[in-house]
Amino acid sequence: xxxxxxxxxxxxxxxxxxxxxxxxxxxxxxxxxxxxxxxxxxxxxxxxxxxxxxxxxxxxxxxxxxxxxxxxxxxxxxxxxxxxxxxxxxxxxxxxxxxxxxxxxxxxxxxxxxxxxxxxxxxxxxxxxxxxxxxxxxxxxxxxxxxxxxxxxx
Numbered sequence: 001x002x003x004x005x006x007x008x009x010x011x012x013x014x015x016x017x018x019x020x021x022x023x024x025x026x027x028x029x030x031x032x033x034x035x036x037x038x039x040x041x042x043x044x045x046x047x048x049x050x051x052x053x054x055x056x057x058x059x060x061x062x063x064x065x066x067x068x069x070x071x072x073x074x075x076x077x078x079x080x081x082x083x084x085x086x087x088x089x090x091x092x093x094x095x096x097x098x099x100x101x102x103x104x105x106x107x108x109x110x111x112x113x114x115x116x117x118x119x120x121x122x123x124x125x126x127x128x129x130x131x132x133x134x135x136x137x138x139x140x141x142x143x144x145x146x147x148x149x150x151x152x153x154x
Contacts, residue, residue, distance in 0.1 A: 002139030009143040039074040113137035
């Protein structure tokens, strides 16, 4: 089971830290993958940030962590960059399901997993942790990812 820290969150939402490079690295150092938000500006600079360009980064930040990142591209240019560097990425707005470029199904919050190769996003909003553990899926992207223990299957 792949456990993915939503914007770096492990034990609940922390809006002031989400998508910050240090927060991302802290989640990775604890063994989690991380979903991040990538965007660009008119000068083709790349940033991390959900609703705005909050943290200026360079491509090496992404490349060095590429095995741990699930990159939600927020604009076309961000998608072009992620694809150019073969980074694990996807684009969606309110689609029920989208495919990442590695073939994993990314399910919109509240949508059931489609297959064993899918990731449920923020399932804690809709189901209890015990209910979540009963679904068959590839991974979970959660703000509370550190509370999910799949060592014992139901």
